[in-house]
Amino acid sequence: MIELADYLKTRRSSLSMSLEAPGPDEAQLKDMLTIASRVPDHGKLAPWRFVLWTPDARKTMHQDLTKLLVAKPDMPEAGKKQQGTNKLLHGPCVVAVISKSSNHPKIPQWEQILSAGAVCQNMLMAANAHGFEAQWLTAWYIYDKDASSILQLEQGEAVAGIIHIGSCSTPKKERPRPELGDIYSIRES
């Protein structure tokens, strides 16, 4: 077993289009979701939820989102957006992390949204812990209000991440990272 610090120093996502079967079984997925939900959450609001998008649901969503794209001929970069939509069809397991932040008297909405981001990151690491690869995606349709019924979002909800999980034997290349000196400073007074 690799040390946690070594894992954190070297972890990487895999491209969703490189993810193949097997994906997690039900018990593995439930364990991953349990891990993912163990995040800092000011006020214990649990301002997020998970939805497993099955292959059949993804096919339905893909059809409906494609129709929506066609119905919006003025949409810029429609071809790229269709490619983003097509990613839905690929891979053994896709889980949406839905942020459900609300106007709370004490906990700012920003903090609730940040907590949903932490859930997404935990989900990637939980997938790795179970021996799977994963990637956190977003897409045009999570920002399009006309798509919210296709995504079955309630009022005030937003998709924080579309987490693709599966297996991948392709070695991962290193990705440039910020120099610590560029992002770290010390304030002394």
Ligand SMILES: Cc1cc2nc3c(=O)[nH]c(=O)nc-3n(C[C@H](O)[C@H](O)[C@H](O)COP(=O)(O)O)c2cc1C
């Ligand atoms: C909120 C969010 C949305 C992202 N959406 C996409 C996306 O739509 N397509 C994509 O290729 N990468 C997207 N990424 C980037 C990848 O998930 C990931 O950062 C990248 O592949 C490298 O990550 P790594 O440091 O875990 O290897 C997104 C990242 C974040 C945080």
